[in-house]
Amino acid sequence: MAKTETKATSLERHGLTDEQLRQMFRNMLMQRQLDNRGFQLNRQGKVPFALGSEGHEALQAGAAMAFHRGKDILAPYYRDLGLALGIGLTPYEILLSLFARAADHNGGRQFPNHYSSKAAGLMSFSSILAAHIPHAVGAAYAIKYRKETERAVLVTCGDGTTSEGEWHESMNFAAIHKLPLVMLVENNEWAISTPLDKQMAQPEIWKRAAGYGMPGKRFNGFDPIATYGAVNEALERARSGGGPTLLEGTCYRYLAHSTDDNDMTYRTKEEVTEHRKDDPVPQFERSLLDARVMSIADVDAMKKDVLRETNDATDRAEAMPYPAASDLYTHLYEGAWQPWQ
Amino acid sequence: MAVTTSSKVLNNVEAVRETLYEAMKADDRTIILGEDVGNRGNVFLITKDFINEFGPERVIDTPIAEASIVGIAVGMAMEGLRPIAEIQFADFIYPAFNQIVGEAAKTRYRSNGEYTCPLVIRTPYGGGVRGALSHSVSIEALFYHVPGLKIVAPAFPADVKGLLNAAIDDPDPVLFLEHKKTYRLIKGEVPEGHYTIPLGKANVVKEGTQLTVVSYGLYVHWALEAAQQLQSEGLSVEVVDLRSIRPMDKATILSSVEKTRKLLIIHEDNKFGGIGAEISAMVAEEALFHLDAPIRRHCAPDVPAMGYALPLEEEYMSSPAEMAQAMREMVKF
Ligand SMILES: Cc1ncc(C[n+]2csc(CCOP(=O)(O)OP(=O)(O)O)c2C)c(N)n1
Ligand SMILES: [Mg+2]
Numbered sequence: 001m002a003k004t005e006t007k008a009t010s011l012e013r014h015g016l017t018d019e020q021l022r023q024m025f026r027n028m029l030m031q032r033q034l035d036n037r038g039f040q041l042n043r044q045g046k047v048p049f050a051l052g053s054e055g056h057e058a059l060q061a062g063a064a065m066a067f068h069r070g071k072d073i074l075a076p077y078y079r080d081l082g083l084a085l086g087i088g089l090t091p092y093e094i095l096l097s098l099f100a101r102a103a104d105h106n107g108g109r110q111f112p113n114h115y116s117s118k119a120a121g122l123m124s125f126s127s128i129l130a131a132h133i134p135h136a137v138g139a140a141y142a143i144k145y146r147k148e149t150e151r152a153v154l155v156t157c158g159d160g161t162t163s164e165g166e167w168h169e170s171m172n173f174a175a176i177h178k179l180p181l182v183m184l185v186e187n188n189e190w191a192i193s194t195p196l197d198k199q200m201a202q203p204e205i206w207k208r209a210a211g212y213g214m215p216g217k218r219f220n221g222f223d224p225i226a227t228y229g230a231v232n233e234a235l236e237r238a239r240s241g242g243g244p245t246l247l248e249g250t251c252y253r254y255l256a257h258s259t260d261d262n263d264m265t266y267r268t269k270e271e272v273t274e275h276r277k278d279d280p281v282p283q284f285e286r287s288l289l290d291a292r293v294m295s296i297a298d299v300d301a302m303k304k305d306v307l308r309e310t311n312d313a314t315d316r317a318e319a320m321p322y323p324a325a326s327d328l329y330t331h332l333y334e335g336a337w338q339p340w341q
Numbered sequence: 342m343a344v345t346t347s348s349k350v351l352n353n354v355e356a357v358r359e360t361l362y363e364a365m366k367a368d369d370r371t372i373i374l375g376e377d378v379g380n381r382g383n384v385f386l387i388t389k390d391f392i393n394e395f396g397p398e399r400v401i402d403t404p405i406a407e408a409s410i411v412g413i414a415v416g417m418a419m420e421g422l423r424p425i426a427e428i429q430f431a432d433f434i435y436p437a438f439n440q441i442v443g444e445a446a447k448t449r450y451r452s453n454g455e456y457t458c459p460l461v462i463r464t465p466y467g468g469g470v471r472g473a474l475s476h477s478v479s480i481e482a483l484f485y486h487v488p489g490l491k492i493v494a495p496a497f498p499a500d501v502k503g504l505l506n507a508a509i510d511d512p513d514p515v516l517f518l519e520h521k522k523t524y525r526l527i528k529g530e531v532p533e534g535h536y537t538i539p540l541g542k543a544n545v546v547k548e549g550t551q552l553t554v555v556s557y558g559l560y561v562h563w564a565l566e567a568a569q570q571l572q573s574e575g576l577s578v579e580v581v582d583l584r585s586i587r588p589m590d591k592a593t594i595l596s597s598v599e600k601t602r603k604l605l606i607i608h609e610d611n612k613f614g615g616i617g618a619e620i621s622a623m624v625a626e627e628a629l630f631h632l633d634a635p636i637r638r639h640c641a642p643d644v645p646a647m648g649y650a651l652p653l654e655e656e657y658m659s660s661p662a663e664m665a666q667a668m669r670e671m672v673k674f
Contacts, residue, residue: 073420075416104453105452105453105455106451106452106453106455107453109450109451109453110451114451116451116452116455116456117455118452118455118456123416123419123420123456124419124448124451124452124455124456126443126444126447126451128439128443128444131412131439131440131443131444133412134408134409134411134412134413134415134416134440135412135413135415135416135419135444136416137409137412137413137416138412138413138414138415138416138417138418138419138420138422138424139416139417139419139420140416141413141416141417141422142416142417142420142421142422143420145372145398145399145422165406165408165436166408166409166412166439166440169404169406169408169409169412170409170412170413172404172406173403173404173406173409173413176404330453330454331449331450331452331453331454332449332450332488332489333449333489333491333512333513334449334457334512334513337588338588339488340488340588340589340591
């Protein structure tokens with residue numbers, strides 16, 4: 001990548017360097033490329049299921065940039081490809097999970113997008129919505145209890161998931177104990193086919209923070225830098241003993257919920273097209289070009305590189321073996337165990 | 342079992358209390374959380390004064406929110422603490438079903454061993470205490486279907502301590518069921534110091550030759566009383582205290598049944614889909630030709646729970662006399 005000027009930028013930076021801005025952009029490009037790849041592989045009949053985060057790229061790239069690797073804990077949900085990549089998971093790891101290969105963190109047991117990596121501080125989670133939020137609270141409790149300063153937990157979920165009881169219980173407990181936790185809601189206006197107004201009467205999720213006695217904030221999740229600013233501020237507060245924050249990033253889900261969903265049965269093409277005008281990926285590209293953080297040649301080179309890495313990771317992952325049938329019987333309990341027969 | 346030098350007489354509530362106290366003393370990763378476990382020290386006073394000694398960070402009075410009591414404990418366990426979560430009464434565990442079945446039981450499995458969930462969930466269960474519909478239920482059958490969980494239901498104070506220690510030491514989630522009628526009713530010698538009884542091992546609490554009775558919890562005591570009655574009538578009944586429901590001690594059940602050639606399963610929980618259903622099926626599969634009589638299950642009637650009014654509770658619960666009658670019929674079959 002060519003060296004670029006750092007000076008003439010119109011961007012509000014929140015202290016981010018050019019290199020960090022480029023990393024965020026690369027993460028966004030990679031998200032889109034990998035989403036694309038998942039849907040392609042599904043259409044080719046190579047994977048039974050894929051799910052994309054298209055529309056969440058900026059939010060996730062920005063939030064991941066605020067995460068301190070080796071310190072913080074991430075408790076994400078299934079639409080967090082960009083967060084997983086941004087805290088250190090590789091496209092190869094993502095594809096291993098897509099192909100359900102033995103070398104996947106979950107050994108091919110879980111759906112794709114159910115990231116898990118103890119090494120990266122990414123907590124394992126199930127498909128059960130909101131069930132991971134109390135886990136994040138428990139992890140934050142452990143951090144506080146052990147007096148580990150400079151650590152916090154970033155937990156995410158969709159707008160629909162905020163209707164679950166465990167979401168409420170978790171916010172309440174985190175606030176009571178002033179835990180080092182940031183609850184980041186990725187509000188994409190839809191929960192499969194259910195729009196926000198059938199999920200809640202008061203549509204500004206961040207305002208619930210006041211009810212729990214914690215700070216709340218809403219930001220434009222199409223802007224990676226604004227996202228970084230909000231998440232960084234909240235994580236810093238959490239790390240330094242200031243307690244939890246409820247953040248709401250607004251974004252949009254461009255794709256159907258998953259490869260098993262047809263969104264044209266419940267929303268219009270016009271609605272999607274309207275939101276496409278604000279697509280965060282080309283928008284951020286323009287900002288970086290305008291601010292001369294990247295040149296057109298830089299951007300082209302980066303896109304090529306992202307495609308190359310995706311192709312490479314696809315080939316490598318596809319070539320890996322499935323788990324053996326006998327792997328069904330491992331890791332139920334520690335040590336040897338006698339299955340009931 | 343570790344070497345222990347002496348013992349003392351405790352009831353079941355004191356056995357739980359002593360074990361929890363020693364666990365808190367031994368390991369500062371141990372955290373107790375639940376409703377009213379701190380200021381009041383649990384509704385049965387099991388953790389009375391713990392909060393003064395160990396502090397509110399380790400003895401957490403939680404909001405009334407069972408799903409997150411367990412869910413937060415799961416998160417603590419995933420991140421290196423050793424939580425002991427309490428559900429105030431087993432009847433209130435339903436909101437936490439998702440966390441127990443969907444999360445705790447599957448944490449290790451779904452992450453291919455990367456994350457684990459060393460968690461104990463304690464809860465008082467069972468009836469005969471005028472607890473009515475919602476302070477007397479048995480919940481074991483709702484959970485024993487679930488691989489990934491371990492379930493313990495001890496009857497004697499020494500087993501309470503040994504099994505609770507084993508549950509606390511165990512690297513996987515354990516549901517620890519304490520029969521609340523036995524809390525103060527049942528006393529026994531309890532060894533001093535730390536010792537464990539392996540999870541998944543039943544105990545033959547009375548030897549006999551003409552009938553095997555398998556039970557757990559309060560009904561072990563009543564079955565023993567009934568078996569003594571039969572002894573005085575010249576009939577010989579063996580009583581197996583299951584102690585652990587999952588893993589289940591197949592070997593002890595089978596060897597007893599192969600000796601006595603008859604099996605009666607007694608439990609307080611409903612018959613349909615209860616623990617006895619699995620035991621009967623297992624024995625039918627593995628030892629049918631050793632049997633001299635059909636397997637029988639003496640369990641609660643097929644109604645949701647015991648009523649508050651005394652006749653309703655008594656009708657739901659069995660009694661040593663009813664158990665003795667079922668045993669007589671089996672022996673004489
Ligand atoms: C407890 C539970 N209920 C229902 C589902 C089915 N489900 C999966 S995703 C989803 C929608 C979630 O919407 P939202 O939280 O807004 O996240 P998004 O998919 O929009 O990112 C539903 C209903 C589930 N997985 N778990
Ligand atoms: Mg949504």
